Amino acid sequence: MFFEKTAIIGVGLIGAAVALAMKKHGLAKKICGFGRNETNLKNARARGIIDDYALNLGDLAEGADLVIFAAPVRAFKPIAGEIAPYLKTGAIVSDVGSVKGALVYEMESAMPEGVAFVGAHPIAGNDKSGIDAADPGIFIGAKCVITPTSRTDKTACQTITSMWERFGCKVEELTPERHDEILSSISHLPHIAAYALVNAVHEINPNFIGYSGTGFMDTTRIAMSSPEIWRDICVLNRENILNHLNAYKRQLELITAYINGLDWTTLAEEFGKAGEARKKLRDERNNTENK
Amino acid sequence: MFFEKTAIIGVGLIGAAVALAMKKHGLAKKICGFGRNETNLKNARARGIIDDYALNLGDLAEGADLVIFAAPVRAFKPIAGEIAPYLKTGAIVSDVGSVKGALVYEMESAMPEGVAFVGAHPIAGNDKSGIDAADPGIFIGAKCVITPTSRTDKTACQTITSMWERFGCKVEELTPERHDEILSSISHLPHIAAYALVNAVHEINPNFIGYSGTGFMDTTRIAMSSPEIWRDICVLNRENILNHLNAYKRQLELITAYINGLDWTTLAEEFGKAGEARKKLRDERNNTENK
Numbered sequence: 001m002f003f004e005k006t007a008i009i010g011v012g013l014i015g016a017a018v019a020l021a022m023k024k025h026g027l028a029k030k031i032c033g034f035g036r037n038e039t040n041l042k043n044a045r046a047r048g049i050i051d052d053y054a055l056n057l058g059d060l061a062e063g064a065d066l067v068i069f070a071a072p073v074r075a076f077k078p079i080a081g082e083i084a085p086y087l088k089t090g091a092i093v094s095d096v097g098s099v100k101g102a103l104v105y106e107m108e109s110a111m112p113e114g115v116a117f118v119g120a121h122p123i124a125g126n127d128k129s130g131i132d133a134a135d136p137g138i139f140i141g142a143k144c145v146i147t148p149t150s151r152t153d154k155t156a157c158q159t160i161t162s163m164w165e166r167f168g169c170k171v172e173e174l175t176p177e178r179h180d181e182i183l184s185s186i187s188h189l190p191h192i193a194a195y196a197l198v199n200a201v202h203e204i205n206p207n208f209i210g211y212s213g214t215g216f217m218d219t220t221r222i223a224m225s226s227p228e229i230w231r232d233i234c235v236l237n238r239e240n241i242l243n244h245l246n247a248y249k250r251q252l253e254l255i256t257a258y259i260n261g262l263d264w265t266t267l268a269e270e271f272g273k274a275g276e277a278r279k280k281l282r283d284e285r286n287n288t289e290n291k
Numbered sequence: 292m293f294f295e296k297t298a299i300i301g302v303g304l305i306g307a308a309v310a311l312a313m314k315k316h317g318l319a320k321k322i323c324g325f326g327r328n329e330t331n332l333k334n335a336r337a338r339g340i341i342d343d344y345a346l347n348l349g350d351l352a353e354g355a356d357l358v359i360f361a362a363p364v365r366a367f368k369p370i371a372g373e374i375a376p377y378l379k380t381g382a383i384v385s386d387v388g389s390v391k392g393a394l395v396y397e398m399e400s401a402m403p404e405g406v407a408f409v410g411a412h413p414i415a416g417n418d419k420s421g422i423d424a425a426d427p428g429i430f431i432g433a434k435c436v437i438t439p440t441s442r443t444d445k446t447a448c449q450t451i452t453s454m455w456e457r458f459g460c461k462v463e464e465l466t467p468e469r470h471d472e473i474l475s476s477i478s479h480l481p482h483i484a485a486y487a488l489v490n491a492v493h494e495i496n497p498n499f500i501g502y503s504g505t506g507f508m509d510t511t512r513i514a515m516s517s518p519e520i521w522r523d524i525c526v527l528n529r530e531n532i533l534n535h536l537n538a539y540k541r542q543l544e545l546i547t548a549y550i551n552g553l554d555w556t557t558l559a560e561e562f563g564k565a566g567e568a569r570k571k572l573r574d575e576r577n578n579t580e581n582k
Contacts, residue, residue: 123502123503123504124504124505125504125505125506142504143502143504145502181496181499182496182499182502183502185491185492185495185496185499186492186499186500186502186503186504186507187503187504187506187507189488189491189492190488190506190507190510190511191506192543192546193484193488193510193543194510194565195546195561195562195565195566196539196542196543196545196546196565197480197481197484197539197542197565198565198566198568198569199542199561199564199565199568200476200480200535200538200539200541200542201476201477201480202564202565202568203538203541203542204476204534204535204538205472205473205476206568208472208473208476208477209477209568209571209572210572210575211414211434211436211473211474211477212414212477212478212572213414213415213416213433213434213477213478214415214416215416215478215481215482215512215513216477216478216481217572217573217576218509218510218512218513219481219484219485219509219510219511219512219513220481220510220565220569221506221509221510221569222506222509222510223562223565223566223569224566224569224570224573225566226566227559227560227562227563227566228559230562231555231558231559231562234550234555234558235555238550241550242547242550242551243495244491244495245543245546245547245550246547247491247494247495248487248488248491248543249540249543249544249547250491250494251487251488251490251491251494252483252484252487252536252539252540252543253540254487255483255486255487255536256533256536256537256540259525259529259532259533259536260533264522264525264526267522267525268518268519268522269518270486270490271486271514271518271521271522272518273490273493274485274486274487274488274489274490274493274511274514275486275489275514275515275516275517275518277489277490277493277497277500278489278511278512278514278515279515281500281501281503281508282508282515284501285508
């Protein structure tokens with residue numbers, strides 16, 4: 001696996017980490033970046049994250065044998081339409097987007113004959129953004145979900161799988177629908193829970209937040225994520241998120257009922273159940289040397 | 292400020308950190324521990340956290356000039372009743388409990404003539420427990436709330452304030468009632484939010500939790516806290532917690548309504564509002580060199 005020309009669309013935290021991981025593992029000859037902000041692209045080139053950048057999508061796509069979409073998911077469809085005429089036969093197009101579902105089928109349909117699309121999502125990142133925080137180490141030990149469909153080219157799928165394995169990910173195949181259902185529960189719902197928690201404390205009294213300890217800091221860290229990106233994820237994964245918000249509100253209602261009804265035994269059991277599940281997750285991660 | 296005999300009731304994460312901080316700053320001649328588990332007390336003595344331990348509360352309290360309650364809050368009242376006859380005139384009794392309110396007045400009333408009670412709560416800790424994780428560094432830069440009442444001895448209050456300042460805390464005085472209202476919002480509510488979030492994901496599908504990234508891990512870290520301690524906090528701060536659970540559920544209902552009604556502009560604004568408030572908190576903490 002070696003790519004003569006790799007195009008990275010969106011050189012932010014994850015796009016830059018992909019570029020750095022490709023260089024680290026010797027998978028790329030030339031990495032070309034694309035983005036809305038030329039200053040950012042110049043910085044990325046100066047730091048050796050990308051080798052060059054393009055200011056129009058035709059130049060970017062021309063001759064590329066690998067194209068990675070690392071832009072906000074709402075931009076995928078229009079960009080796919082623009083690059084399609086320039087893609088060469090045999091090119092592989094992939095992504096790192098947090099939502100799959102319908103988008104995967106739309107991306108497949110946007111590809112010209114002879115170009116494979118393979119959906120991918122490394123479940124990695126942090127609350128930071130931008131190339132300054134980019135680190136190929138975030139992929140080590142992280143799960144990466146590949147979402148092939150009945151139309152996905154098997155060789156291209158294997159190539160993308162191998163690439164993420166080289167980066168240190170544990171790769172797993174899921175349907176686009178199953179991916180979205182899972183991510184809604186363990187990523188999209190927690191983000192909304194964190195946003196709502198900050199807003200609730202602010203509503204109770206804007207001065208109270210200053211008394212926060214590490215518990216509140218940890219619980220609400222992801223509320224610093226981009227509002228636009230998370231709005232777009234809500235747009236694209238709306239049904240799952242609404243279902244899971246209902247499940248969450250049911251759990252909060254249960255706890256409210258126990259406290260209201262002085263049912264302290266059941267309350268402690270509920271807390272204990274959550275604690276056991278969370279400790280099991282911690283122990284699994286510690287065992288794979290991934291905190 | 293120097294204490295000939297300090298009694299620490301409850302030698303766990305915080306009790307042990309207090310003992311270590313007192314030794315670090317040369318405030319204590321002899322620290323005597325008390326707890327239900329003699330093996331733990333022996334370990335604490337072997338590690339030099341405490342100098343000795345008592346197996347009955349009379350021996351512990353006799354001759355002590357400082358007594359710190361660091362046991363679970365539900366144990367405070369019965370223990371206060373037991374030690375009262377043994378406390379010497381001029382002794383100061385304080386605590387590190389997460390709930391104040393009525394408990395402060397009850398503790399005051401339990402003290403014999405000439406013994407001062409001063410409520411204190413260092414807002415510090417982590418998801419760990421026990422003496423192995425005890426670290427006096429957790430107090431550095433943390434807030435410590437002192438909750439004097441109209442009956443509190445001013446000199447004793449000043450002594451306790453100075454002690455926590457020596458440990459590195461930013462000390463602030465609040466009424467017991469205000470303390471509980473604030474802590475309900477920025478600590479008790481987030482714990483319940485985290486417990487409920489783990490249980491919601493488990494209810495959705497017990498296998499999904501294994502796909503978690505760092506976002507879910509951070510958001511639910513405090514769900515590993517002791518279920519019994521958090522049940523007791525719900526018992527003692529029930530009214531505030533019920534009010535704040537309602538505020539949180541209202542925020543979740545708002546977000547649900549925006550997603551359900553396709554009101555993406557307002558949704559992004561709500562997310563952005565939370566993000567700004569949380570970033571402000573981060574920046575304040577970074578400025579005081581306390582993450």
